[in-house]
Amino acid sequence: MSLDNVLAQIDSTLDASLARLFDLLRIKSISTDPAFKDECAHAAQWLVEQLKGIGFDASLRPTPVHPMVVAHARSARADAPHVLFYGHYDVQPVDPLNLWETDPFAPRLVEADGAQRIVARGSADDKGQLMTFVEACRAFMANGGLPCHVSILFEGEEECGSSSLPAFIAANKDELRADVVLVCDTNMWDRRTPAITTMLRGLAYEEVEISGASRDLHSGLFGGAAANPIRVLARILAGLHDDDGRVALPGFYDGVEELPADVAAQWRALDFSEAAFLGEVGLSVPAGEKGRSVLEQVWSRPTCEFNGIVGGYTGEGAKTVLPAKASAKVSFRLVGQQDPDKIVKSFRAYVASRLPADCKVRFTGHGASPGIALPFDSAHLQKASAALAREWGRDTVLAGGGGSIPVVGDFKRDLGMDTLMIGFGLDDDRIHSPNEKYEVTSFHKGARSWARVLAALAE
Amino acid sequence: MSLDNVLAQIDSTLDASLARLFDLLRIKSISTDPAFKDECAHAAQWLVEQLKGIGFDASLRPTPVHPMVVAHARSARADAPHVLFYGHYDVQPVDPLNLWETDPFAPRLVEADGAQRIVARGSADDKGQLMTFVEACRAFMANGGLPCHVSILFEGEEECGSSSLPAFIAANKDELRADVVLVCDTNMWDRRTPAITTMLRGLAYEEVEISGASRDLHSGLFGGAAANPIRVLARILAGLHDDDGRVALPGFYDGVEELPADVAAQWRALDFSEAAFLGEVGLSVPAGEKGRSVLEQVWSRPTCEFNGIVGGYTGEGAKTVLPAKASAKVSFRLVGQQDPDKIVKSFRAYVASRLPADCKVRFTGHGASPGIALPFDSAHLQKASAALAREWGRDTVLAGGGGSIPVVGDFKRDLGMDTLMIGFGLDDDRIHSPNEKYEVTSFHKGARSWARVLAALAE
Numbered sequence A, B: 001m002s003l004d005n006v007l008a009q010i011d012s013t014l015d016a017s018l019a020r021l022f023d024l025l026r027i028k029s030i031s032t033d034p035a036f037k038d039e040c041a042h043a044a045q046w047l048v049e050q051l052k053g054i055g056f057d058a059s060l061r062p063t064p065v066h067p068m069v070v071a072h073a074r075s076a077r078a079d080a081p082h083v084l085f086y087g088h089y090d091v092q093p094v095d096p097l098n099l100w101e102t103d104p105f106a107p108r109l110v111e112a113d114g115a116q117r118i119v120a121r122g123s124a125d126d127k128g129q130l131m132t133f134v135e136a137c138r139a140f141m142a143n144g145g146l147p148c149h150v151s152i153l154f155e156g157e158e159e160c161g162s163s164s165l166p167a168f169i170a171a172n173k174d175e176l177r178a179d180v181v182l183v184c185d186t187n188m189w190d191r192r193t194p195a196i197t198t199m200l201r202g203l204a205y206e207e208v209e210i211s212g213a214s215r216d217l218h219s220g221l222f223g224g225a226a227a228n229p230i231r232v233l234a235r236i237l238a239g240l241h242d243d244d245g246r247v248a249l250p251g252f253y254d255g256v257e258e259l260p261a262d263v264a265a266q267w268r269a270l271d272f273s274e275a276a277f278l279g280e281v282g283l284s285v286p287a288g289e290k291g292r293s294v295l296e297q298v299w300s301r302p303t304c305e306f307n308g309i310v311g312g313y314t315g316e317g318a319k320t321v322l323p324a325k326a327s328a329k330v331s332f333r334l335v336g337q338q339d340p341d342k343i344v345k346s347f348r349a350y351v352a353s354r355l356p357a358d359c360k361v362r363f364t365g366h367g368a369s370p371g372i373a374l375p376f377d378s379a380h381l382q383k384a385s386a387a388l389a390r391e392w393g394r395d396t397v398l399a400g401g402g403g404s405i406p407v408v409g410d411f412k413r414d415l416g417m418d419t420l421m422i423g424f425g426l427d428d429d430r431i432h433s434p435n436e437k438y439e440v441t442s443f444h445k446g447a448r449s450w451a452r453v454l455a456a457l458a459e
Helices: A003-012 A014-025 A034-054 A127-141 A165-171 A229-238 A261-269 A274-279 A294-299 A340-353 A379-392 A406-415 A440-457 B003-012 B014-025 B034-054 B127-141 B165-171 B229-238 B261-269 B274-279 B294-299 B340-353 B379-392 B406-415 B440-457
Strands: A057-061 A068-073 A082-088 A108-112 A115-119 A149-155 A180-183 A195-200 A202-211 A303-312 A325-334 A360-369 A397-401 A419-422 A437-439 B057-061 B068-073 B082-088 B108-112 B115-119 B149-155 B180-183 B195-200 B202-211 B303-312 B325-334 B360-369 B397-401 B419-422 B437-439
Touching: A003 A014, A003 A127, A003 A440, A014 A034, A014 A115, A014 A127, A014 A440, A034 A057, A034 A068, A034 A127, A034 A149, A082 A127, A082 A406, A115 A440, A127 A149, A127 A440, A165 A406, A180 A406, A180 A440, A195 A379, A202 A229, A202 A340, A202 A406, A229 A303, A229 A325, A229 B229, A229 B303, A261 A294, A274 A294, A294 A397, A303 B229, A325 A340, A325 A360, A340 A360, A360 A406, A379 A419, A379 A440, A406 A419, A419 A440, A437 A440, B003 B014, B003 B127, B003 B440, B014 B034, B014 B115, B014 B127, B014 B440, B034 B057, B034 B068, B034 B127, B034 B149, B082 B127, B082 B406, B115 B440, B127 B149, B127 B440, B165 B406, B180 B406, B180 B440, B195 B379, B202 B229, B202 B340, B202 B406, B229 B303, B229 B325, B261 B294, B274 B294, B294 B397, B325 B340, B325 B360, B340 B360, B360 B406, B379 B419, B379 B440, B406 B419, B419 B440, B437 B440
Parallel strands: A082 A149, A082 A180, A180 A419, A195 A397, B082 B149, B082 B180, B180 B419, B195 B397
Antiparallel strands: A057 A068, A068 A149, A108 A115, A115 A437, A195 A419, A202 A325, A202 A360, A303 A325, A303 B303, B057 B068, B068 B149, B108 B115, B115 B437, B195 B419, B202 B325, B202 B360, B303 B325
């Protein structure tokens, strides 16, 4: 096995790699909407076939929701380290569909700002990213075999709470145990600078429905006398932040620690413009906790956000209705030692405490996972960091990350494994938004990066 | 003309009257949704044909939205008083459709609690009510003619803000001017006790849309740093009421007067159970201003209600999105001398004052009309009150009313005419809600009541 040959093969077969990615992007694997259940199964089966084609022992594993894909391939070197790669084949819903310039499931290449972009739902999150690893493995297999023993786990519920994942990991501990986990679901520092994400915020996601009268009422006949669930809900939501932008739930900040001084210094030294970060999405004022930098607000501080709200008449024009119910989706990004279950409990108690005697509340949990952090002195981290620097010609940034990847916490808790989060997304990839894209450079050099990282971990 | 003959004819032709009403109920005249524009025109044309058939000079009058119906018929007595009857042929939307037991536009008779009910959208609001007057006129025409000169105005925009009405009245003052206006769009006191509504709350209806970032964002990447329009909106809505349930807008209570002592005493003496009124819709605690009776809260006090709210992801499951915008429908019930325009202005200024620098707001007005009140010493009121008492065998309650009928204010302002609001709806008619109904007794004795009122006004 020669790394140079592997890299050369990745370069010379880019078009074929892109064609395979496009096949995967055409599959509408929206996991949160039951209408797309078959499409999720289709995406999983497609991945099984691909991995078998490369030489993996791959199989589909049913779950109560969407199937897992598990695959294994061994290195010729028996004492090689063993890595477990994780990715997810499911994607976010595409609404509002009218804001997409073209069909979200008809991938296309677009030239913009001097770069080639792959535009499609899932191009960056996470199909394009996971395929960088698959293509690196393919190149090794065609050039003497893998430098590490490689196991792969692809799930199809990352965008809808990963409800099947904890039980699946618990039931398959021996099969999934490895020396380190590799995850490709994060961003570069910028388009030229690689990054390894060493901190990830956790997520607790709650749906809360307030109901009042037994039916919708006429606001003229009952207005003033009848409880209005929208009013109750607005009051509850408005009380969740204080005037300084801090979350007002009792005990919310238990387990939230200040950054170590050296990490804080590294972050301050980063080439990061708050104005540019917010300006790119049309904003200018940091909306989080007062006195915190934007990087802290999105990397190392917990939040409470409202992801959706609906109640009453939402069509065109006016309707003088007092609705019987109103609901909101509320999520918390968690850091450090914050306990997701305690925070869900605190939230539910807070809502109940603000509920008028006349109203009822119904909660639906959509997952709860803690924040996680990788030790800065990890040998895997050092080797991967150096490998990435060789590919990109720049030092690797050891970054925080705002999003949640619950599986990283599961691997740590259930199998004691640390995770290297290495990804090639960019901040303007518009993940979860219309016109999501992934740069061809991310895809191509991403595959090259994984080749270098696998080789480095085997040294 | 003998009143007895007229009443006997109403009794003997009830089945044919019901069949005509069912024809009208089958027309899907939902005025707020542009998809039903043709159905609204169809309902108007149907009424023109009916009125012509009775002997009225009736015509369709186009407007920028939905057409008016105007009709005239004279009494043989040249010096008879002249009444203008107003009703509306448009209906509310039918959502949530799944809560209807049968098609809202397939009217049917149902036996319940020993009474016959007409179940359909619009059965009570307002097609069933307006047809009581048409059927009374039909019976007079077949028995020697009308006791009063009668003009009729039916509009098709009552449920969507009546935007064409003020200009139409202003342009047709001479044609519409009469001695008194009759409106049939209110309720009885209970199923055995007639009522004339002498006070009506006005309505100012605003739609407010808050926008933040230029697109939907990932709550992991931006959560904490980016403005969240749902959070901004919830804070704005939550600030609109104080802890005592009073509306917190500056100047909101300007022009709101306490009830005269005698009216307050009459209301206290009414056989009204707050527990039963709220209990019928599954509630138990008056939600309005503290220290006010429920009758005050729904009849003589102004309100601020939230009729609808929407933002972000509202589908099944979880989506970690920070929405680019969120919107709410907010309406105010107005009383006394409250100035609707000043209140709209105050509301918009309040919202603007609570808007973060990063966010934008867009307002859409859906109408603004003042509250109105009929003098208790009106001769028309005394005559009509006595006529109703003769039909029902009980004293007529002089009631307040919570709903808004903007046209009543327009008639007062533009033509100096007072309005007698006489209706036969019941509190459990579920207007604006699924399974709306109108009692056959309301329809039948409603027509008889109008016959008696017309005869009394002519005395």
